[in-house]
Amino acid sequence: MSTTTKATAQGPQADRAPSAVTRLQRAVGDSLAVTGRNLRHFVRQPQLLIFSTVQPIMFVLLFAFVFGGAIEGSLPRGVTYVDFLLPGIFIQAAAFRSTQTAVGLAEDLDRGVIDRFRSMPIARSAVLVGRTAADLLRNVFVTLLMAAVGYLIGFRFQAGPLDAVGAVLVVLAFGFVLSWIFTFVGLTVRGAEAAQSAGFVAIFPLVFASSVFVPVGTMPAPLEWFAHMSPVTASVDAARALSIGGEVWDPLLQALAWFAALLLIVVPLSVWRYRRMS
Amino acid sequence: MSVAARTEGLVRRFGETVALDGVDLEVAEGTVLGLLGPNGAGKTTLVRVLATLLRPDAGRAEVFGLDVVSQAPDVRELIGLTGQFAAVDELLTGRENLRLFGRLFHLPRRTAATRADELLDRFGLAEAGDRPVKTYSGGMRRRLDLASSLITRPRILFLDEPTTGLDPRSRMAIWGIVRELVREGMTLLLTTQYLEEADQLADRIAVIDHGRVIAEGTGDELKDSVGSSMVQLRLERAVDRERARAALLAIGCEEPEHADQSEELVMAARDGAGTVAATARALDEAGIAVSDLSLRRPTLDDVFLELTGAHVDVDGARPEHEAPMGEAA
Secondary structure (H helix, E strand, O other), X not given: OHHHHHHHHHOHHHHOOOXXXXXXXXXXXXXXXXXXXXXXXXXXXXXHHHHHXXXXXXXXXXXXXXXXXXXXXXXXXXOOHHHHHHHHHHHHHHHHHHHXXXXXXXXXXXXXXXXXXXXXXOOOOHHHHHHHHHHHHHHHHHHHHHHHHHHHOOOOOOOOHHHHHHHHHXXXXXXXXXXXXXXXXXHHOOOHHHHHHHHHHHHHHXXXXXXXXXXXXXXXXXXXXXXXXXXXXXXXHHHHHHHHOOOOHHHHHXXXXXXXXXXXXXXXXXXXXXXXXO | OOEEEEEEEEEEEEOOEEEEEEEEEEEEOOOEEEEEOOOOOOHHHHHHHHOOOOOOXXXXXXXXXXXXXXXXXXXXXXXXXXXOOOOOOOOOEHHHHHHHHHHHOOOOHHHHHHHHHHHHHHOOOOOOOOOEHHHOOHHHHHHHHHHHOOOOOOXXXXXXXXXXXXOHHHHHHHHHHHHHHHHOOOEEEEEEOOHHHHHHHOOEEEEEEOXXXXXXXXXXXXHHHOOOOEEEEEEOOHHHHHHHHHHHHHOOOOOOEOOXXXXXXXXXXXXXXXXXXXXXXXXXXXXXXXXXXXXEOOOHHHHHHHHHOOOOOEOOEOOOOOOOOOOOO
C-alpha cells in the first residue's frame, strides 16, 4: 500500500499544503463517494423507495382523476387538468421530498456516521454536497417517472423538447434549493422526527397556497397575493409555461432570482453550521 | 521515546456541566494508555477532543506535535477512531463500508478494494463481507468498526470503550486484535470502564473521574499505592470465626477487616506469602478447617474505591469481576 505507507512514514509534512487543484479533486472525489453512499441508501430502504416511486405516482393519479373534473372548468379553454397538473405536481413532489434531506442528515448525525467522516481527512463540504447531490439525482429519477406516468394518462409536453428539458430543470433546481434549506434544518434541529415535522409544517402551506393544484385567481385576495409572491408559484408557473406554453420569462426570472437568493443565504449558513458542530 | 498525544489543562464544558476539568495526559509512542473511569467521567469527551471532533474551551491537545484545533486536517491524517460514537453504516455491507472509508482516505479505487478485502480477512469478516451491517452481531460490528479505523494504518488509534456491551467471547476477540496491533507497534489510547480491561491491555493507566485525572501509573504502581497484599481465607464453618480470629491475632496478624460473609476473613499480609504460611499453620494447630486460603493483591477496584470512595460504577450497578461485560451500554 504505497499511498498509506508514505503518509505513515513521512507524516503530514509530506503533503502539508496540497495544491488548489489537488484539493478540488479531492473535494469532488469525496463528494462523489458520499453521494454514492447516499444513493445506495435510497435503494436499500424500502420505505424510501416507496416514498420516491409509489407516492408520486399515487399523487398524479389521485389529483388528476379526483380533482380533474371539478377544476377543469376554471382553467383556460382548451387546457386539460392533466396538462395543468403535472408541472405543478412535479414541484409539489420535489418540495415534499426535500424534507428527506433534513431527515437523512439528522439520522446520520444520530448514528455517528458523520462523526466518523469528520474525524477523517475528507473535504469539509463532502458530507453536505454528497447529501444534496444524491437528493438531486433522486429528483431526476422521480420527476422522469412521474412524467412517464403522466404520459400514460394523457399529459403531453407541448412546447417542444428544449422547453420540456427546461421545465424539468426548473423542477430540479427548485428541489435542489429546498434541499439546501433542509440541510440547514437537519443540522439545526436534533433528531430525524423533529426534522420531519419541521419540514412538513413549512412545506404544506407553501405548496397549497400556490399555483400547484389550482389557478391562483380562484383564491381569496390575501391568499392570492401570498401565492403570487411565493417562490413555489413562480417555479410552477415557469415549469408549466415550459411544458404547455404561456408566458415563460416573467415567472422563470422570478424563480431564478428566488433560487439564487435562497442559495446565497442557506448554503453559507449550512456550511457554517456544519463547521460549528464541534 | 517521543510523545504521540498530549493534553495540557484541557477544559470542556457543556452548559453547566464540566466534562473535562483540566486534564493533563501524555501517551508515549508505541504504548497503550488506558483511560479508566465510570460513565460520565469525561473519557469520551477527551477522545472527541483528541480526534478533532470537539474544540476544547481551554488548554491544549496535540497529536504528534500537531494542535488538534489549528492543525486539525493534519491530525486527521494520523488518527484512527473506533468507539461508541464513530459508527459504521448500517445499510451498507461490511465491504462497502471499508471501501467507502478507503475512498474517503483518498486511496485509489483498486487499492481501497484490496485493502477492504485484507481487513475483512484479518478480522474474520470475509464471509459476512457482503451482508448489510444491520444483520451483524454486536461483536462483528465492533470488529468492522475497528477495521474501518485501520484502513490507512494510523499512527495512533483511539478506542472508546471498545468492548462495552459485548459478550465475553467477542470481548476476547477484540482484546486479541488490540494485542496484535500493539505488537505491531501501534500507539493506543483506550478508554474503558472495566478494570480488568485496563489491567490486561494498557501499559499505563490514567484514572479519570469528574473530568479530572485522579491517578496515573502502571497497573502495579496503582495497586501498590493502595497498600499491601491481603490474606483472604474462608472457613468451613462460620461458627469458627471467633476462634480463628483469636488464633490469628495471637501470631501477630492485624485485626481482620469487616467481611460481608461471616465465614470469610480478610487481613493485611505484611509478609506476603510468609503470612499465608503462618496463617495456615496457626489454623491447623487450632484445628480449624479452612476451605480456601489465598494471597490477594489489591485490585484496580480497590484502587478505585480508595481514590473515589466508590466502586467503579456501571450504570449504578457494581460490576462483578467474573462477568464485567454485561449489557451495560
